[in-house]
Amino acid sequence: MTATRPLPAPDFVGYPEVRRGVRALLEARPGSEHHPVPACPEWTVADLLAHLTAIAERVLARHGGTPPPAPDRPLGVPALLDRWDEVGAEVDRRLAAAGGQSGEIMVMDAYTHELDLRAAFGVPPPAEHAAWAPSFALLVRGFSGSLAGRGLRALSVRTTGGSAWTAGTGRPAASVTAPAYDLYRALAGRRSLGQLAELAWSEAPEPWLPAFTWGPFTPPSGPGA
Structure with missing residues (x-):
């Protein structure tokens, strides 16, 4: 029998872990939407989440999906987290169906911003992370x-x-x-x-x-x- 190595995990596998980490971080800090993010000097927490959601929507559209209708007003942190999860779950499915050949830039961007949020609140980086x-x-x-x-x-x-x-x-x-x-x-x-x-x-x-x-x-x- 010939031993075979497992295929490397596709780059997007860390994306759900980023979403979970960001949600846990922010749900533990209600009312933080206007908190500044020093690593992104012009952004608040809500601005950063809006960016992450917009990137997910862009990737979803690139892979043939239809993002939910644009909100008619700026969303707060809880609604942004829900929207990001909704879009992100569909992105996960489509990238998996595409064989994991895309998504690395999106994952790197999201993980980098998770670290930005952690730094903004003085929370150390995770000891291990799929991204x-x-x-x-x-x-x-x-x-x-x-x-x-x-x-x-x-x-x-x-x-x-x-x-x-x-x-x-x-x-x-x-x-x-x-x-x-x-x-x-x-x-x-x-x-x-x-x-x-x-x-x-x-x-x-x-x-x-x-x-x-x-x-x-x-x-x-x-x-x-």
Whole structure:
């Protein structure tokens, strides 16, 4: 008998876990819809939830679904959570039917914003999360493209726990090391240039710092969250 490895889990599997985590966080904090989210300086909690719902609706429409009618007034947190769950459950089904070949950006965005909400309320990240690995891998790929696109030398991205990735092309010319959470937040535009420079670098970090601006991500001018 030939042993076979199980197929890797599709990237969207962490999406329901994000929705559950965000719901639990906010249901424990009623009346928080106007609470600011420092990692997204212009957003309140309600603004962030409206963004997550809008992204889910966009993905649903892209996969042939029909989002529910647009509300005639801004929704509060409980209604936004319900709408996100309604749309998200249908997104889950359609992505599963499509073989799990889509949804990684949506999951990374949602998980990153779950971390934003946790930071806003001083709640630590979950010890384990189904969205962690695919989201981190996507961020490393994006950062890698940023390095290559700027003609910068490759960089070894390492966690203090011993995991390592090569970002960019060719042999790494230097390394940057930090706890896994801090690396995630750095790659997702949640750490300032000053904070990035304070990570453990094997060489002077300045040549690589511009690459942390990529895609939708730009290091904040003030302290990161």
